[in-house]
Amino acid sequence: MIESATGLTLRTPEGRAYRFDPGALCLELLLTGGPGPLARYEVLDTPAGLYDWVAASRLDPGLRLEAADTDLAAVRALRDALHGLAAARAHATPLDPSAVEALNTAAAAPPLAVRMTPAGRRAWAPGATVAGLVSTVARDAIDLFTGPYAHRLRECGAHDCHLLFVDTSRPGRRRWCAMERCGNRQKVRTHRARADARDGGARTAAAAEG
Numbered sequence: 001m002i003e004s005a006t007g008l009t010l011r012t013p014e015g016r017a018y019r020f021d022p023g024a025l026c027l028e029l030l031l032t033g034g035p036g037p038l039a040r041y042e043v044l045d046t047p048a049g050l051y052d053w054v055a056a057s058r059l060d061p062g063l064r065l066e067a068a069d070t071d072l073a074a075v076r077a078l079r080d081a082l083h084g085l086a087a088a089r090a091h092a093t094p095l096d097p098s099a100v101e102a103l104n105t106a107a108a109a110p111p112l113a114v115r116m117t118p119a120g121r122r123a124w125a126p127g128a129t130v131a132g133l134v135s136t137v138a139r140d141a142i143d144l145f146t147g148p149y150a151h152r153l154r155e156c157g158a159h160d161c162h163l164l165f166v167d168t169s170r171p172g173r174r175r176w177c178a179m180e181r182c183g184n185r186q187k188v189r190t191h192r193a194r195a196d197a198r199d200g201g202a203r204t205a206a207a208a209e210g
Helices: 025-032 036-041 047-056 069-091 097-108 130-146 179-209
Strands: 008-011 017-020 114-116 122-124 153-155 164-166
Touching (some): 025 069, 047 069, 069 153, 069 164, 097 130
Antiparallel strands (some): 114 122, 153 164
């Protein structure tokens, strides 16, 4: 599982930016759109959209690949399979055999290759392909779904947010996609509920005294 502590920048319906770290490369791919109602978020409809996602993802900087329109279907197919598999893991429901097959097929291809530079640094090998990218993401997903954090896959606790993440924190008590987004919204709701309860209690007491 490729790890990073940076995350991606998302925007609320009101246009406010916030950082969301889903905890794994394969879960970052889910933010590019998906089947059904998720299609309105589609960004992998052009090679430029794929390049933008690669640049924002936790893949190491400097990855250069060439993609044609015909390559994008394979990326979207893997992503759509991952949506179902990640949700099944998060909710402890059975895995869709066809999605598992799609994942395994994607992972069977050679992944992106890395090399060491003369300066002793890690770099991507030349000739990166979309097939290699798809395989790398698929292998990351297999590592996540079958590894020690498989039981830590979760859906955001907000009733109107369905972002998926893996909780890699030591206590394992992460509830929100991001504290600055859904965590803060819940704090506001809790504060208002308590204030309303206090006001209601005060009104009841005043009425009883009167």
